[in-house]
Amino acid sequence: MTDTPTKTDEKPAHRSGFAAAAREFVLIVVGALIVSSILRAFVGQMFIIPSESMENTLLVGDRVVVEKLTDVKRGDVVVFEDPGGWLGPEESGQKRGSIGRFFEIVGLLPDSSHGHLIKRLIGMPGDKVACCDEKGRLLVNGQPLDETSYLYPGDAPSQMEFQVTVPAGRVFVMGDHRSASGDSRVHLSDVDANGNNPGDAAFVSMDKVTGRAIMIVWPAGRWGKLGVPDTFKAVPAPGPAPDKPSISLTPPPK
Template identity: 40%
Template sequence: MAVEESKSKKRRGGLKETLFLIALGVGAALLLQAFVVRSFYIPSESMENTLRIGDRVSVNKLHGASERGDIVVFTGWNGEDTIKRVIAVGGDKVACCDAKKRITVNGIPLDENYLFPDDFPSGEEFSYTVPQGKLWLMGDHRSASVDSRTHVRQAGEWISEDQVIGRAWAIYWPFSHATILSRPEIFDKVR
């Protein structure tokens, strides 16, 4: 009888330990998602070909200040989570277009090799100085993107650095398109 009682106690102890470890794992995953990383689903063609409809990206919520060239998820103009590329930050002068039809930031032309094939840097001319704490954001598929060009021109609505949820750093789904997202070197020459 004592042997059976001992085996029963061991099974209950093993079950309690297993349940504790499962709860600990779920708790750790929830904390990571709440404070460190997040998944974001790409709902539109505005960031093609860099990001395609249906892609899933991993977003670093501890990214620090946004830099030119970062792809960020932010609370958008309509209150929904949105993803775009940071072209200019507070204090920058962003304009379109120079003689070669390129966007310039602080007078430096951007050769944007990440743009959708045969798309153009902008279908409209603009020139703005980005207010401190704000961002100038654009999609990589410019003709399919409603971004800072539209919202600033029509309503003076800028996206604040505080509205940024995180920086997209990797495409993890589908596996055939999985890659690390890096900041284009063209932004290194902008001061």
């Protein structure tokens, strides 16, 4: 008497191949999302320009790439978190829903800029920034800036007079469209919730700076690099940065 071999159920080869391909696809997608998230967190990300404050350098709706590896410097266009009380409805990007926010976080959608601002970095820690000289030019460490290459046509460097020394760990920023920018200048008289530290909110903490905008990538017709204007190369080195800002709402000596 011979034993009859027991039959075993075999999965069709095409099903096994499909499952393997599906697993591989999921692993690729998950890996891509992880890499994209890491790049967004530590290397760079894309932002949508929400307001007119940087015209005509940046227009509403422009997509810009912001890199996070390089230290920011005087003259850079920088993205930063709201230092507190700066953002009005017109300057804050529209907040996306949970699905849109997920795709922002993993880097598949440009950041809507909600809670962020973009301005030009005018003063580094220790810099003395003043408006204005006898020719109406902004001064940084006594050096007048030629802002014609980026200032909005028809705008003055500033309609308000001031002299400030930027404190340690902070920066002083201004929009290129000065008449439509709620930047460091307009917060020089702000006080905190307890009525103390006047003007402290005008200076952006370095740890709130996301990075520097290096390129416009959309719309296609506006593609181009963003750099530091030549006028900033002539600015002298700053002095020691004080712990507290020095603020005077008076013009510098002429």
